[in-house]
Amino acid sequence: MFYRLSGIKHTRYASSRALWPVTADRRIMQLLVALALLAPFFLSDLYLTSYMLPWLIWTAAALSLTLLMGMAGQLHFGFAAVLAIGAYTSIHLTRAGVPFEFALLGAGLMSAFIGVIFGAAALRVKGLYLVMATLAMQYLVEWVIINVPAISGGAQATLSTPDVTFLFMPLQSDASLYYMALLWTVVVTLLLLNIKRTSFGRALVAVRDKDFAAAVIGVDPVRYKLLAFFAASFLGGVTGAILAFCYYQAVTPEQFGFNVSIQLVAMVLVGGLGSVIGAYLGAGFVLLLPIVLTNVLAFLATYEWIPISFNLIAHIPLMVYGALIIGVLLYEPLGLAKIYDNLRKYFVVWPFRHTQS
Template identity: 60%
Template sequence: MFYRRAGIRHTRYQDERQLFPLGFDRFLILSVLALLIAAPFLLDRFYLAGYLIPWLIWTSAALGLNLLMGGAGQIHLGYGAVMAIGAYTSVHLVRAGVPLEFAMIAGGLMSASIGIVFGAAALRVKGIYLAMATLAMQYIVDFVISQTPAISGGSLATIQVPPVSFLGISLRGDTETYYFALFVCFLIALFMLNVGRTSFGRALAAVREKDYAAQILGVSVFKYKLLAFWVSSFIGGVVGSVLAVCYLRAISPDQFHIELSIQLLAMVIVGGLGSVLGPFFGAALILFAPIVLNNLTGLVATSFGLAIPIDLRAHIPLIAYGALVIGFLLYEPLGLAKIYSNLRNYMLVWPFRHAQR
């Protein structure tokens, strides 16, 4: 009914090649985009600064990681360090007077060139061993940043981000930073959507499924593994600088520790490996489930006058959050994006139950 399809039929090649072949999908995506663009006028500043901005930034980062993990099948446990390199490079450049537009790109390039060095490990090792190699990157980068006062910023180890502007718009208020984060997230999502239908994306998929089979088919594993690390680290570096400028506003080494890497990994896995929609759902769940559960516990405690000790009150949401993540992995191992896809498949031919695809 909504999709007006009983099975997908295309009569022209152009139709099939579109990003969103179905009219209803296009309508849906444009309405969500319109809502996001209108958000600063519809929502209180609290929702903008407390929810939407972090959601967009973390989603962008998870998208970059998903290119590597879901797209090329290479595990990365040091993505927080990749973002740190981008953040520190761009903030130092901005402080030296370089415009943000260039500093962001430079941050991305720096992350990419360091990320590819550690990515080179992927040429020799796989799976759990690659996880260890990237974990080493996390700790080495952490160590270098916090042990070099010139990078970390002296004995307080905090560097302030000076006021910046992007394409002539000053990024001071929440609305401006929100649009900036939305713009970057939009670009990255668009890129990720398109990667799937390029030769690059197909080569990555081949490498993901079986690297030596890909090599036999004529896909250069050497080239595409490094390229996957390069592109993903570049995105990570750019998002790192967005995170620093839009959200943190003062950077210190502890903001980019292993916790951030694990958080992003969880977003990608819970959201759905290899999906573009997945990181959006994954970031929302991982970032906001603890907040919402915390508020819910608080609400229940105050509404029913329960005298729960604060220690317990702080830990109940953690228990629920852990159960939630396990539950999602148990009931839908393919991630949150798959839940949406199930729903969509059902609605595709609704009210009928079955249709030829």
């Protein structure tokens, strides 16, 4: 079969530590990369900007939160505030004449600075108490953005993004915006895949599992918790800037409410806590599934195949979507990434299922 471990012989440490040592995995990744690069050529502008573009950006946001919650084990229920800081910072910097490349860096650093301040609560509390600290960040940032006109222009104001260029290429067409989001998502993906194999990643895992035991073996929990908040907030700030410029193109405080933070946590949990591929699956599940369900029900109701009013169609997908989340977590608490891993292992030993450990 095409998916086998036989014939794979590692003679060097570099080959054994490769991201995709199995040939079939490499071919799958090459196929996915090719499809992602060619998407603007075979997808309409509607599907590109309404489905693919937001899915990539929210995947990058979920990956940023995965670094904090999945690898470091630090709960964060105010990550939408991190995105908001990055979005508003990048808009004000570009309006002041700062190049977009440096505006992205400034957005990440501003989010990281504020994120570390609230993340310092993780040095003394954990669990539900840490959740309350991050909730305080969410509501405090919301209040500041709404009530300081110099930031948002007012509670009901809309802040439009100026025209910018990235590496001397204008970000105006749908394809250019898509490739910008794709580039950033790939960068964050490769970053997390490699962090998991470094001493920094192993230290985060040690702090996540038991911070007291990590301190005994020489890992400083204070340092690595702050580094985790800094790194995740930096990635989240840049993602918020890309979200503003590549997707929203005009931001309001309502776009970064508490419900967005809950959706991000749901993406990480449903996809699989600490899993990179789980962030992709979780973002697709949370973001795209309600849209697909709504379209399917609207199609069935249009041809009167099911007796349902269009007023009820707006509520049924949310109920089904919530039931599916509960079903996924009950059937496989480790998320969609574990379901994918089970399927992958099945093909590794197929048809000799009894050999699977």
